[in-house]
Amino acid sequence: MKINIFATADIHGRIIPYDYGSNCPTDNSIANLYSAYNALKDENSILVDNGDMIKGNFIEKFVYYDRHPAVEVMNYMGYDLWNLGNHEFNYGLDNIYRLMNDFKGTTLLANSNGNFTPYEIIEREGIKIAFIGIETLLVNEFEAQQLGDFKITDPVEVLDAIIDEIHDEVHGIIGLFHLGLGDENGVAHAGILSIIDSMKNKKHLDAIISGHTHDGFESYYHSGILITQPPAYGRGMIKLELNFEEGKLKALHSKLIEAHNYEPDKDIVDIYEPYHRKILEFTNKILGFADDVEGEYNYDMEDGPLAHLLTDIMLFYYPADVVAFQIDSPDTHMKNGFLRRSDIARFYTYSGGEVSLYEITGADLKEYMNWSGRYYIYEEGQLKKNPKRQNFKYKTFDIFGNIKYTLDYTKEDRITRLKRLDGSDILDEDKLIIGMNEYRMNYLMSDMGPLKNKNFKQIASSQYIQKGFENHGTIRKLAEIFLESLPENKFTYDGQINFEIKY
Numbered sequence: 001m002k003i004n005i006f007a008t009a010d011i012h013g014r015i016i017p018y019d020y021g022s023n024c025p026t027d028n029s030i031a032n033l034y035s036a037y038n039a040l041k042d043e044n045s046i047l048v049d050n051g052d053m054i055k056g057n058f059i060e061k062f063v064y065y066d067r068h069p070a071v072e073v074m075n076y077m078g079y080d081l082w083n084l085g086n087h088e089f090n091y092g093l094d095n096i097y098r099l100m101n102d103f104k105g106t107t108l109l110a111n112s113n114g115n116f117t118p119y120e121i122i123e124r125e126g127i128k129i130a131f132i133g134i135e136t137l138l139v140n141e142f143e144a145q146q147l148g149d150f151k152i153t154d155p156v157e158v159l160d161a162i163i164d165e166i167h168d169e170v171h172g173i174i175g176l177f178h179l180g181l182g183d184e185n186g187v188a189h190a191g192i193l194s195i196i197d198s199m200k201n202k203k204h205l206d207a208i209i210s211g212h213t214h215d216g217f218e219s220y221y222h223s224g225i226l227i228t229q230p231p232a233y234g235r236g237m238i239k240l241e242l243n244f245e246e247g248k249l250k251a252l253h254s255k256l257i258e259a260h261n262y263e264p265d266k267d268i269v270d271i272y273e274p275y276h277r278k279i280l281e282f283t284n285k286i287l288g289f290a291d292d293v294e295g296e297y298n299y300d301m302e303d304g305p306l307a308h309l310l311t312d313i314m315l316f317y318y319p320a321d322v323v324a325f326q327i328d329s330p331d332t333h334m335k336n337g338f339l340r341r342s343d344i345a346r347f348y349t350y351s352g353g354e355v356s357l358y359e360i361t362g363a364d365l366k367e368y369m370n371w372s373g374r375y376y377i378y379e380e381g382q383l384k385k386n387p388k389r390q391n392f393k394y395k396t397f398d399i400f401g402n403i404k405y406t407l408d409y410t411k412e413d414r415i416t417r418l419k420r421l422d423g424s425d426i427l428d429e430d431k432l433i434i435g436m437n438e439y440r441m442n443y444l445m446s447d448m449g450p451l452k453n454k455n456f457k458q459i460a461s462s463q464y465i466q467k468g469f470e471n472h473g474t475i476r477k478l479a480e481i482f483l484e485s486l487p488e489n490k491f492t493y494d495g496q497i498n499f500e501i502k503y
Contacts, residue, residue: 012087058282101401154156207228284340292493305493310325314355321403328350366418416502
């Protein structure tokens with residue numbers, strides 16, 4: 001007896017093969033994966049998603065619509081289970097409950113104090129498979145302001161209790177864990193490996209389908225448990241094959257199914273067509289213009305117009321002594337002429353990125369900058385990416401704006417110049433206001449971060465409406481307001497170089 005579990009994760013709005021940031025067709029989407037599923041499934045197949053379905057690629061435009069297109073497509077595809085991801089919580093609990101009600105399958109979440117289904121048992125030809133849904137503890141940090149008393153709870157005790165209750169009733173137990181292998185931001189049990197290590201009933205857990213970190217891998221074993229993760233953005237799905245003999249699980253095997261090998265399902269393309277048209281109308285709106293910005297820039301190694309544009313956007317409504325941000329777009333090429341919403345999304349890929357203000361010292365800033373600089377290591381006469389840092393979910397090399405600095409990779413203390421724009425030195429004891437993303441600051445203060453054991457109070461954040469800060473929203477939204485404020489809506493790069501790299 002064989003049961004196949006097909007799993008997706010971190011689709012992030014890739015319903016059809018189109019990237020609205022670059023305004024280009026792609027070969028990855030859930031429509032492609034549905035064609036793969038139809039080609040490979042049988043009557044005993046189970047289809048599951050492991051979270052982060054409703055945000056990304058501009059699908060969040062429809063989050064408050066009566067019918068959310070992602071849920072509409074999941075229903076059409078016949079998903080059995082949907083384990084909630086952290087981005088499902090971006091829009092509040094009421095919205096989650098509404099989407100759960102619209103979803104025809106079962107929505108899972110075991111480790112919370114909310115009203116959710118912790119596990120589901122699915123039966124195929126007399127074989128019962130239990131699925132337990134686990135969410136990352138980082139939701140408590142990401143959404144602290146808007147979720148009130150709702151909390152994601154430590155998963156270890158919950159898992160042990162559920163497994164103790166059901167393991168004699170089922171033939172297999174599968175974890176749907178919306179988190180990666182390692183503890184995120186240094187938070188204990190925010191990673192699969194530490195959860196397994198702390199569990200008492202781990203021997204009854206047969207496999208874990210992971211997510212959240214966007215990696216995508218076919219198989220990884222820890223304490224004898226198979227862990228597998230579907231690639232993000234609809235690039236692939238995992239086929240988890242379970243083989244039973246006389247009611248006993250005798251073997252399991254995971255295989256990566258790649259989207260580019262399949263054409264998109266035509267019915268899903270048709271379902272999404274009206275939403276596709278609305279997004280294109282939205283993303284192609286002209287926000288402003290750019291001048292003197294053309295050139296080839298490696299933003300990890302040199303200053304350039306995009307770094308200055310993002311600096312100016314962050315400073316415009318949220319004044320700070322220094323701002324910090326990452327440039328992780330694979331396409332940072334700026335052209336003179338129109339700036340559209342799609343260009344801003346292409347330049348700044350983190351759709352939820354905001355500007356939060358904190359008071360730090362010059363010494364804190366220098367330690368942060370040194371940590372950021374260690375994203376690269378200097379070996380054999382060249383710079384290489386630090387393998388350990390590449391394991392993080394997001395890129396961890398940050399650009400610092402509104403100051404002048406030098407990163408010298410031949411020195412242990414890599415920050416050899418740190419000045420204000422007027423040329424005055426930033427001293428260790430100086431008090432500064434830094435504008436940056438809250439997610440990054442939470443990591444810096446975590447047990448794994450360079451500023452651990454410190455607590456920087458948040459002064460303001462563009463996530464919320466606050467007195468003294470007229471405008472709010474993500475960096476993408478603030479970019480629109482900023483460009484509207486410029487004479488003739490034109491951004492011009494003055495050619496100023498504020499940071500340099502030496503090695």
